[in-house]
Amino acid sequence: MSDACRVAGVSTAAPYRHFADREEMLLEVVLAGMDRFYEALESAHQPHPRGSLAAITALGHAYVDFAAREPGVFRLMFGLTQRQGQNEVVRDRGMRVYGVLLHQIAAHFGHASIDDHVQERAFPLWTFVHGLSFLLIDEKTDQLNLEVARTQVVADATRRLLGTALAP
Numbered sequence: 001m002s003d004a005c006r007v008a009g010v011s012t013a014a015p016y017r018h019f020a021d022r023e024e025m026l027l028e029v030v031l032a033g034m035d036r037f038y039e040a041l042e043s044a045h046q047p048h049p050r051g052s053l054a055a056i057t058a059l060g061h062a063y064v065d066f067a068a069r070e071p072g073v074f075r076l077m078f079g080l081t082q083r084q085g086q087n088e089v090v091r092d093r094g095m096r097v098y099g100v101l102l103h104q105i106a107a108h109f110g111h112a113s114i115d116d117h118v119q120e121r122a123f124p125l126w127t128f129v130h131g132l133s134f135l136l137i138d139e140k141t142d143q144l145n146l147e148v149a150r151t152q153v154v155a156d157a158t159r160r161l162l163g164t165a166l167a168p
Contacts, residue, residue, distance in 0.1 A: 030076055031089065033074070034090075035093070037097050038100065040065070041063065067136065068137060098122075124161045
């Protein structure tokens, strides 16, 4: 917090004129981050046909890109949501973000709503890009000297986890 205040050119007491406490400040950072995350996901799938493999793959790339671009906010979003799991606003905002994927998966399978099949297909995709994001921002692949072709890995995982045959 001190570093942020120094960069902003304000005293360390200044933020407390706008927020009740540290948790309230962090909550606002998380909510703003979730909004940027949502916008990144929405922008990523827009150029592609709704529910297409390309649209869903673009969501995976946008997810990993957001984590790489804003690792501190990404960590905080998932850390704070764990501590504030009862916070309805955080939960709703998180479901709005996850909903982007759910709606694309529903369209992919021709479903009018988000049913059990959509949930079953979406969850592994989410866990894959989420795990990959943390491996990359924690530099675990670098530490193990693993070469990760992100674009190809995300595309392959999307096809496999959706149950779509790989192109020859």
